[in-house]
Amino acid sequence: MSLQGAFAELVRADGRGSLVTVVGLESPGEGAGTAVAPGAKLLIRADGRAEGTLGDARLDRAATEHAEELMWTERSELRDGPGGVRLFVDVVAPPPRFVIFGAVDFAPDLCGMARATGWRPYVVDPRTRFASPERFPDAEEIVAAWPAEAFAQLGGIDRATYIAVLTHDPKLDDAALTLALASDAAYIGAMGSRRAQEARRERLLAAGVPEHQLARIAAPIGLDLGGLTGAETALSIMAEVVAVRSGHEGGRLSHARGRIHEVGA
Numbered sequence: 633m634s635l636q637g638a639f640a641e642l643v644r645a646d647g648r649g650s651l652v653t654v655v656g657l658e659s660p661g662e663g664a665g666t667a668v669a670p671g672a673k674l675l676i677r678a679d680g681r682a683e684g685t686l687g688d689a690r691l692d693r694a695a696t697e698h699a700e701e702l703m704w705t706e707r708s709e710l711r712d713g714p715g716g717v718r719l720f721v722d723v724v725a726p727p728p729r730f731v732i733f734g735a736v737d738f739a740p741d742l743c744g745m746a747r748a749t750g751w752r753p754y755v756v757d758p759r760t761r762f763a764s765p766e767r768f769p770d771a772e773e774i775v776a777a778w779p780a781e782a783f784a785q786l787g788g789i790d791r792a793t794y795i796a797v798l799t800h801d802p803k804l805d806d807a808a809l810t811l812a813l814a815s816d817a818a819y820i821g822a823m824g825s826r827r828a829q830e831a832r833r834e835r836l837l838a839a840g841v842p843e844h845q846l847a848r849i850a851a852p853i854g855l856d857l858g859g860l861t862g863a864e865t866a867l868s869i870m871a872e873v874v875a876v877r878s879g880h881e882g883g884r885l886s887h888a889r890g891r892i893h894e895v896g897a
Contacts, residue, residue, distance in 0.1 A: 635673045635684045639724065646726040648678040648792075650699030654686055658716030668717060676700060678790075690714050695721075704791040706877075727752045728792055728877060729772075733779065733808045734799030734823075735762035738862030742796070744770045745863075745870045756782040756808075757799070779808040789815035794873050796853060797822040806835055813845045819876045821853035821869065855882045 633641075639651040654672045667687030674692060675683040676699035686692055691713050698711045698721050706725045713719045730746045732739055735757040746753035747770040757763035760776045768774055775782040783789060795817050797808045805822065809832075812820045824832060829851050837843060854868030855875070875882035 635675045638675055638683065639722070642677075643724045648703055648725045649723075650676045650703045651722045651724075652676065652686065652695040652699050653720045653722065654713075654717060655710070655720045656718035658718070668715075674699070676703070678703065686713075686717075686719075688715075691717055695719055699723075706792065725792065728794060729754065730873065731756060731786065731789075731793060731795045733757070733795065733797045733804065734801075735759065735764075735767065736798045736800070736823075738865050739798060740767050740770075741863045741866035742798075742869055743768050745866050746770070746873075749870060749874065751794075751873075754786060756786075758804070779804065779811050783811055789817050791816045791818055793817050794819040794877070795821070796869055796873070798853075800824070800828075802832070802835060805832060806839065809836065809849065810839060810841060813841055813848060819850065819873060820848050821850040821872065823853055824851055826852075850876075 635651060639649065642649045652674045654668060654670050657668065657670065668691060669687060672686045673684050674686050674695050676696055680700070682692070682696060686695055694713045698719065702709060702721050702723050703725060706723060708723045709721055711719045711721055728751050730751045731754045732742055733756050735755055739755065743753045743755060752772040753770060754773050754775065755763055755768050755771045756775045756777065756779070758776055758778050763774050763776045765774060773786070775785050777785060789812065795812045797805050799805055800823060809820065809822060822832070833846055836846060850872065853872065854865065855871045857864065857868045857871065859865055859868050872882060
């Protein structure tokens with residue numbers, strides 16, 4: 633199968649990977665290997681496996697770095713390679729994964745909002761009376777287990793996993809946050825008042841979590857929308873998660889500069 637065909641298979645399977653293509657040579661034969669030619673391709677999969685070559689070992693290494701960065705930030709871009717080589721990194725990724733810890737009262741709203749915005753929501757709570765399909769019809773999967781078992785069942789935590797901890801139960805909160813902070817999760821948010829946050833911080837430090845890691849927790853979770861209802865709380869959380877994924881702060885667009893509402897046709 634060609635590399636383009638293998639990449640198409642990834643697209644059909646909702647997989648993750650990057651196909652790097654040489655699209656330009658500013659100085660043919662200089663800086664890069666003489667075997668480099670427009671149209672050469674290199675496929676990098678999520679587990680780091682590489683297929684193909686761009687015709688030069690140094691260029692392959694640079695292309696792999698670009699591919700691995702962009703497949704997790706989920707953007708396709710033109711990049712410069714060594715020797716004046718222009719590369720197009722075409723990225724495919726599954727819908728982003730949002731793990732909701734705690735089947736609290738507004739969690740169904742959050743699950744539905746995540747699904748409506750194109751995310752894959754997963755709900756985790758060991759209390760089976762709350763974590764039920766009837767309450768969460770929009771969930772990709774419902775896991776009635778403690779955090780360690782739940783994360784294992786979900787295949788671990790990768791750089792495209794976003795986590796919201798909502799339980800208000802220190803036993804569950806601390807277990808989930810300890811695992812999340814030791815992972816490559818893209819986002820970790822947690823409910824709680826300032827007093828609850830300070831108590832949580834002391835517990836996590838006592839449990840051996842490094843202090844610098846605690847800064848990764850977005851708490852109180854969500855953007856300051858002034859919402860009062862469960863649906864508005866869910867909107868606040870989902871808005872922050874989307875902003876983090878996009879690399880934005882989440883301020884008002886009337887105060888922003890640059891392009892806005894970049895929705896494809």
